[in-house]
Amino acid sequence: MIAILAVAAVTVGTVGLGAVGTRLARTTSDLLVASRAMTAWWNAAAISGEYLSAASFLGIAGLEMQNGVTALWQSLGFTAGYLCLLLFVAAPLRRFGSYTISDFAEARLRSPRLRALASATVLLIGGFYLVPQLKGAGLALGVVTGAPYFVGVLAVGLVVALNVGLGGMRGITYVQAFQFWLKVFAIALPACLLLIHLGGLPARAALFGDQLPSAGPKGLVVSLPGPQPVTFPAATRYTIITSPHGRATDHARHAFAGEQTTLPVGRLVLPPHAPVPVASGTTALRGSEWARPVGGGGERSPLFVYSLLIATFLGTMGLPHILVRFYTNPDGPAARHTTVRVLGLLGLFYIFPGIYGALGRVLAPQLYVTGATDTVVLRLPQAAWPGTVGNLLGAITAAGAFAAFLSTSSGLLVSIAGTISHDVWPRVSREKTTTVAIRRLRFRLGAVLGMLAPIAVAFVAQGVDIAVLVGWAFALAASTFCPLFLLGIWWTRLTAAGAGCGMVAGALVATSGILVGLALGEPSGVAGDLLAQPAIVSVPIAFLTMIVVSLRAAERPTPDAEMLALHAPEGLDLPEMGVRDPFVLGESATRAQG
Amino acid sequence: MAPDAQARGRTPPDAQARGRTPPDAQARGRTPPDAQARGRTPPDAQARARTPRDELADATEHGALYLRRLRQRQLALSLLALVAFGALVGVLPLAIDLVPQLTRLELLGIPLAIWLLVVPLPPIFLVLGALYARRADALDESFRELVRRR
Numbered sequence: 001m002i003a004i005l006a007v008a009a010v011t012v013g014t015v016g017l018g019a020v021g022t023r024l025a026r027t028t029s030d031l032l033v034a035s036r037a038m039t040a041w042w043n044a045a046a047i048s049g050e051y052l053s054a055a056s057f058l059g060i061a062g063l064e065m066q067n068g069v070t071a072l073w074q075s076l077g078f079t080a081g082y083l084c085l086l087l088f089v090a091a092p093l094r095r096f097g098s099y100t101i102s103d104f105a106e107a108r109l110r111s112p113r114l115r116a117l118a119s120a121t122v123l124l125i126g127g128f129y130l131v132p133q134l135k136g137a138g139l140a141l142g143v144v145t146g147a148p149y150f151v152g153v154l155a156v157g158l159v160v161a162l163n164v165g166l167g168g169m170r171g172i173t174y175v176q177a178f179q180f181w182l183k184v185f186a187i188a189l190p191a192c193l194l195l196i197h198l199g200g201l202p203a204r205a206a207l208f209g210d211q212l213p214s215a216g217p218k219g220l221v222v223s224l225p226g227p228q229p230v231t232f233p234a235a236t237r238y239t240i241i242t243s244p245h246g247r248a249t250d251h252a253r254h255a256f257a258g259e260q261t262t263l264p265v266g267r268l269v270l271p272p273h274a275p276v277p278v279a280s281g282t283t284a285l286r287g288s289e290w291a292r293p294v295g296g297g298g299e300r301s302p303l304f305v306y307s308l309l310i311a312t313f314l315g316t317m318g319l320p321h322i323l324v325r326f327y328t329n330p331d332g333p334a335a336r337h338t339t340v341r342v343l344g345l346l347g348l349f350y351i352f353p354g355i356y357g358a359l360g361r362v363l364a365p366q367l368y369v370t371g372a373t374d375t376v377v378l379r380l381p382q383a384a385w386p387g388t389v390g391n392l393l394g395a396i397t398a399a400g401a402f403a404a405f406l407s408t409s410s411g412l413l414v415s416i417a418g419t420i421s422h423d424v425w426p427r428v429s430r431e432k433t434t435t436v437a438i439r440r441l442r443f444r445l446g447a448v449l450g451m452l453a454p455i456a457v458a459f460v461a462q463g464v465d466i467a468v469l470v471g472w473a474f475a476l477a478a479s480t481f482c483p484l485f486l487l488g489i490w491w492t493r494l495t496a497a498g499a500g501c502g503m504v505a506g507a508l509v510a511t512s513g514i515l516v517g518l519a520l521g522e523p524s525g526v527a528g529d530l531l532a533q534p535a536i537v538s539v540p541i542a543f544l545t546m547i548v549v550s551l552r553a554a555e556r557p558t559p560d561a562e563m564l565a566l567h568a569p570e571g572l573d574l575p576e577m578g579v580r581d582p583f584v585l586g587e588s589a590t591r592a593q594g
Numbered sequence: 595m596a597p598d599a600q601a602r603g604r605t606p607p608d609a610q611a612r613g614r615t616p617p618d619a620q621a622r623g624r625t626p627p628d629a630q631a632r633g634r635t636p637p638d639a640q641a642r643a644r645t646p647r648d649e650l651a652d653a654t655e656h657g658a659l660y661l662r663r664l665r666q667r668q669l670a671l672s673l674l675a676l677v678a679f680g681a682l683v684g685v686l687p688l689a690i691d692l693v694p695q696l697t698r699l700e701l702l703g704i705p706l707a708i709w710l711l712v713v714p715l716p717p718i719f720l721v722l723g724a725l726y727a728r729r730a731d732a733l734d735e736s737f738r739e740l741v742r743r744r
Contacts, residue, residue, distance in 0.1 A: 350716065
């Protein structure tokens with residue numbers, strides 16, 4: 001009940017603040033004037049606030065509980081991505097004055113066709129990244145209210161589409177900065193209090209020894225809302241209660257090690273210290289395996305870890321909702337200093353998710369049975385500290401999860417809707433005579449359309465872990481936009497044809513790897529690692545294609561004006577050389593404002 | 595919105611940012627020599643010796659050369675930072691994989707490998723980023739000096 005109130009408060013507060021803020025800052029120039037008065041700390045908190053998504057808040061802890069501490073490489077990569085952004089992209093891009101990836105592609109390489117390709121890629125990546133947000137929302141609402149998964153996905157998808165369509169939230173640095181600190185508070189306070197309450201990490205044998213995840217000293221009762229296929233990692237006795245109250249239908253059973261069975265609807269009762277069965281498709285890990293960051297196969301193989309690090313390190317800059325936020329920095333050096341602060345703020349946040357994964361392994365083993373490890377951040381407080389305090393802490397994490405989900409998916413949807421309304425719409429209606437009202441209507445339709453596909457995919461991908469879905473989005477971004485930015489900013493000989501071919505090649509390799517991996521049911525071995533996390537292959541392919549095709553061009557491109565706009569320091573009083581098309585800029589401004 | 599957008603198209607928002615005196619120059623009490631001339635072309639611009647700034651503004655080959663030097667120095671700095679990052683982060687997975695002691699030895703009851711994974715890297719990113727930003731700003735500043743002086 002408290003949790004429902006907390007979630008409602010966060011949602012209403014975000015939507016409401018956004019609506020009021022948008023009314024106050026009506027034009028983009030207002031927004032820029034306001035943002036000049038903003039310090040680098042505010043900007044950094046706003047960037048971090050939009051970046052920390054369901055994957056960071058729920059996904060990492062869930063993946064850690066399931067696959068072990070190897071999941072923490074992901075949070076490392078999420079942070080390191082901003083280092084790459086800082087080193088190669090932040091200042092030049094801010095100077096160039098492009099609001100969006102599509103603007104950059106068009107203006108840097110003087111090619112409207114490349115813009116179309118970039119826009120298509122924005123839709124693909126944005127859609128991929130929205131799915132895990134929706135999945136997180138569906139799970140979170142289910143935990144808080146008991147609503148079925150699809151209700152949560154639909155309801156929250158609707159709220160976000162409404163929020164974006166009505167122009168809320170976007171561009172309001174204060175709201176995003178507030179969201180960041182809300183998220184830090186919501187993940188840090190329960191984690192710290194739980195650690196103090198438990199007196200440190202409990203049950204070290206289960207974490208680092210050779211124990212399997214097992215029922216506590218009082219046994220374990222798991223309620224099963226649907227038939228649940230499971231694997232028993234070790235021999236144990238168990239009881240299934242199928243009738244709500246009676247004992248008439250109790251079945252005492254015995255499972256042998258490795259037994260696969262489908263548990264019926266009802267309640268599973270395990271005796272004290274019995275190893276818990278795990279949902280099929282997942283593996284029960286002994287403590288020593290669980291605690292090993294690298295080593296062995298699958299998610300812990302060095303190849304997979306390196307590929308994941310490459311995807312997150314290079315992919316961050318290619319997420320559609322990241323760059324717009326950098327525009328609130330007044331100039332290039334400010335963009336640099338803001339990014340440095342982002343590194344610090346993200347480092348602070350990512351201290352905490354790992355604590356939930358570790359505690360969840362010991363205190364919430366029932367999540368292994370249903371495979372719902374993604375909900376560990378939401379469920380752990382009640383499981384570890386039954387009673388009012390646990391409920392209260394659970395409400396706090398639920399509110400934080402909703403803040404994470406709302407801010408990221410709103411940012412994504414703004415980018416998607418802007419792209420749909422500006423680039424996908426038939427060219428006929430792109431004439432300058434279109435009124436503001438029509439453009440706004442198009443943006444709203446774009447917001448609705450942009451939400452439909454991710455909702456559909458979120459239904460299908462219910463069984464895929466949040467962190468895995470996010471990993472794909474990063475792999476895709478790293479294989480397309482990262483080479484576009486790095487070569488576009490630092491290499492004069494990049495041509496539009498080269499950039500286009502490289503992006504297509506990178507996207508094809510990355511998506512086909514992911515899809516083939518899914519179709520084959522996650523094969524094991526080196527091939528499986530590469531299919532599950534294709535960045536280590538697809539990124540070099542994209543770079544090489546761009547370079548080779550560009551070098552084969554008949555004439556050398558002469559991007560002197562573009563290079564001047566990208567790299568000339570401020571304060572030289574040079575004529576403007578960045579994005580010159582007033583229509584493009586005006587449209588982008590609308591987009592940035594939402 | 596439409597006329598507003600048009601107006602903005604003519605003077606993009608960052609034109610103001612770029613025309614402004616850099617905040618650090620103000621802080622140090624320095625006035626850029628061309629601050630006075632901003633906004634209008636001096637009538638004797640042709641007569642005066644051409645400065646690197648003119649070369650840049652007129653997009654001559656000379657100006658492109660100046661800019662290329664700056665770009666290359668900035669890129670070299672970024673790549674240096676990248677190598678430092680790669681050496682620190684890139685080695686870690688392999689080290690944990692190949693050195694079993696890291697997973698066996700424990701500090702405060704937690705394996706050393708987990709400490710290595712969780713504790714040192716985020717602060718290192720922060721320090722690396724801050725050092726880089728300082729050097730990159732300094733490169734920009736020295737370019738500004740070069741362009742203004744002659």
